Amino acid sequence: MLSIRNLKVEIGDKKILNGIDLSVNAGEIHAIMGPNGSGKSTLANVITGKMEENISGTVEYQGYDLLELDPEERAREGIFLAFQHPTEIPGVNNIYLIKAAVNALRKHHGEPEVDAIDFLKLIRAKMKLLEINESFLYRSVNDGFSGGEKKRNEILQMLMLEPQLALLDETDSGLDIDALKVVSRGVNSLADDGRSIIIVTHFPRILEYIVPDRVHVLLNGKIVHSGDKDTAHDLEKYGYTWVTERINNPSEAVA
Amino acid sequence: MKESPLTGHLLGLHEELSGGLPGAQDATVAAIRQRAITRLTEIGLPKITDEAWRYTNIRAFDKVAFRPTAESNAALTKQDIAVLEIPSLVRYRIVVLDGWVSEAHSTLDELPEGVEFNRLKNVLEGSTDSETIQILEDRTARAGHGFEALNSAFAADGVVLRLQAGLKLDKPLEILHITQNDASSRLANINHRITLEKGAKLNLIERYVSMAETRHMTNASVRIDLAESAQLSHYRIQDESDAAMHIGYATARQDSGSCYQIFSISLGSLLDRHEVCQSLEGADAHCEMKGLYIGRGKQHIDNYTTVVHASPDASSDEFYKGILNDRSRAVFHGRIRVDPDAQHTDAQQQNRNLLLSTNAEADTKPQLEIYADDVKCSHGATVGYLETDAIFYLRSRGLSEAEARTILTEAFAAEILDQIELPPVREFLLELVRDKLVGNHNLKEAA
Numbered sequence A: 001m002l003s004i005r006n007l008k009v010e011i012g013d014k015k016i017l018n019g020i021d022l023s024v025n026a027g028e029i030h031a032i033m034g035p036n037g038s039g040k041s042t043l044a045n046v047i048t049g050k051m052e053e054n055i056s057g058t059v060e061y062q063g064y065d066l067l068e069l070d071p072e073e074r075a076r077e078g079i080f081l082a083f084q085h086p087t088e089i090p091g092v093n094n095i096y097l098i099k100a101a102v103n104a105l106r107k108h109h110g111e112p113e114v115d116a117i118d119f120l121k122l123i124r125a126k127m128k129l130l131e132i133n134e135s136f137l138y139r140s141v142n143d144g145f146s147g148g149e150k151k152r153n154e155i156l157q158m159l160m161l162e163p164q165l166a167l168l169d170e171t172d173s174g175l176d177i178d179a180l181k182v183v184s185r186g187v188n189s190l191a192d193d194g195r196s197i198i199i200v201t202h203f204p205r206i207l208e209y210i211v212p213d214r215v216h217v218l219l220n221g222k223i224v225h226s227g228d229k230d231t232a233h234d235l236e237k238y239g240y241t242w243v244t245e246r247i248n249n250p251s252e253a254v255a
Numbered sequence B: 001m002k003e004s005p006l007t008g009h010l011l012g013l014h015e016e017l018s019g020g021l022p023g024a025q026d027a028t029v030a031a032i033r034q035r036a037i038t039r040l041t042e043i044g045l046p047k048i049t050d051e052a053w054r055y056t057n058i059r060a061f062d063k064v065a066f067r068p069t070a071e072s073n074a075a076l077t078k079q080d081i082a083v084l085e086i087p088s089l090v091r092y093r094i095v096v097l098d099g100w101v102s103e104a105h106s107t108l109d110e111l112p113e114g115v116e117f118n119r120l121k122n123v124l125e126g127s128t129d130s131e132t133i134q135i136l137e138d139r140t141a142r143a144g145h146g147f148e149a150l151n152s153a154f155a156a157d158g159v160v161l162r163l164q165a166g167l168k169l170d171k172p173l174e175i176l177h178i179t180q181n182d183a184s185s186r187l188a189n190i191n192h193r194i195t196l197e198k199g200a201k202l203n204l205i206e207r208y209v210s211m212a213e214t215r216h217m218t219n220a221s222v223r224i225d226l227a228e229s230a231q232l233s234h235y236r237i238q239d240e241s242d243a244a245m246h247i248g249y250a251t252a253r254q255d256s257g258s259c260y261q262i263f264s265i266s267l268g269s270l271l272d273r274h275e276v277c278q279s280l281e282g283a284d285a286h287c288e289m290k291g292l293y294i295g296r297g298k299q300h301i302d303n304y305t306t307v308v309h310a311s312p313d314a315s316s317d318e319f320y321k322g323i324l325n326d327r328s329r330a331v332f333h334g335r336i337r338v339d340p341d342a343q344h345t346d347a348q349q350q351n352r353n354l355l356l357s358t359n360a361e362a363d364t365k366p367q368l369e370i371y372a373d374d375v376k377c378s379h380g381a382t383v384g385y386l387e388t389d390a391i392f393y394l395r396s397r398g399l400s401e402a403e404a405r406t407i408l409t410e411a412f413a414a415e416i417l418d419q420i421e422l423p424p425v426r427e428f429l430l431e432l433v434r435d436k437l438v439g440n441h442n443l444k445e446a447a
């Protein structure tokens, strides 16, 4: 599905990503954890096309050289990012955007525009799953939404667009305990053998609901450790220093 | 000082034509016209050295041989007008053809009792309505600019309308101004006078269209008088030929408790100057001034607004937005004056400009003169481009950059248009604005 080789990103003379290698197969769920400023969102931005300059290395996605595609082409080919900080767009109706996005994808795949009634039925079902009030459809995109509402709205869009590769950048941050369960349920409803999900998070809790196949630790723009789902708990217990020490001193690894 | 070629041309034209203007035989009317021409000779048409016209240069029209056309209904058929209709709008209509009220194309006999209608032409010829005639004089006397003097000097026709006390007109009234396709360099001087007596209510659509892309000039005055508790919603839609010059001024006087709302929509003409001068003379009066202008090509759009708070407890809310593409240019001047007696005034003003091209330009200038101490006044102005984060967000959902820009630009315009309470007018304008924006090739490129 996704194969990243020696990805480097510089902004000014600052190295933000420092040679990332990451492979995600179809059907897999990966988590990326790492301290603030380690480059997690930057990685997501490179994958979605927000960052286009001063990038070296390769990103291959379903046979495409991803870095050659425009952001909208990537989206139409099935890449979706739930933003860490979703943009507020005053004046653009939420349902209008979702419908336009759904149709853009359908058009790309040679399908006719979605039937208005089918669309409404589907979005209502997804909203029910995510426990979102219908009034959100008719408000401006993210405009005046609370932090948690914005996150749910991102997941609603994701469920409507049914991406092949979904990136969730700290979708769990700012969600209350119940909301976390609801949102996780939504994400799990999408997961299947054909799709891949990358979850960026600071907290192991979400990984109890959405169980990852792999957990990667990103530090200073480099993946310094990759492990199974228990890695998240080890990190919580011992902190990021543990990881660095373990790398420096493999023999002292905690069991 | 040497007059401009255009001023000279118009003065000469007046000499040639004044004998044939309506009311030329009437001594009062003739005297007023003469005083107006004297004033025009003195001050000429506005120049960029006039403070109020600093950014708006009319010299591009110097060599146009503008000329009024004679009254004629013959050229237009009912079908010609039908295609201009605002879809599904149920309304009364008065058509003004090349500056002349066309009774044949209007629905005057439908107007209910309590609506007094007259043509300015008849007023001038019969000198029957001294108050209306006085207005031509007032406008010249109150140190208006050269176009106002020009208008009084050539005054020929317009709508003189009065709604009697308490009358709430059941349908909107549309005054549809049409410049016919054979009317190249036509000059129309239009004078309307709208009076709402106590408690009367009207939705007025003042609309300007051209049948062809001709280089004509419209010089239109609307004088509005709202008695106590009267309510007027005024939709002014200027969509004339992209080669035309359009000069308009709406002057409104409000008594206590009255409510005036104007949507000033500027879409057409090469040069557009629109003035709104609002006088809140009665306590507790309220006015809302909403504007939307779209500039394309080399269009120049100048909105010059004045709100005078002369009485206590009144409020004004002004919000103008503009979208500027290509090499277009907008000027916004928002003057608010709060007199010493106008305590508890609430005056808001905002002007926002969206530039779609790096060659477009907007100049915005608030001018606040506040002489009372217990007032709430605020103003804000912005000039900027579409937000890159918003564009990216939409692209990340699969929309092309062009679609993203269109959606965001339309949303910018909709913030004004969505406030229009007549659904057919709102839908019509949303569609019209969409057309103007889609015609914009630049919208499809990165700015």
Ligand SMILES: Nc1ncnc2c1ncn2[C@@H]1O[C@H](COP(=O)(O)OP(=O)(O)OP(=O)(O)O)[C@@H](O)[C@H]1O
Pocket (backbone or CB within 6 Å): A011, A016, A034, A035, A036, A037, A038, A039, A040, A041, A042, A043, A084
């Ligand atoms: N446009 C930019 N200009 C300069 N520095 C940038 C820019 N974008 C990101 N950075 C820097 O790159 C580093 C990585 O940022 P990034 O947002 O990817 O971190 P993150 O891992 O997502 O952090 P967090 O957990 O706080 O969300 C930070 O030091 C950040 O300041």
Ligand SMILES: [Mg+2]
Pocket (backbone or CB within 6 Å): A040, A041, A042, A084, A169
């Ligand atoms: Mg981040």
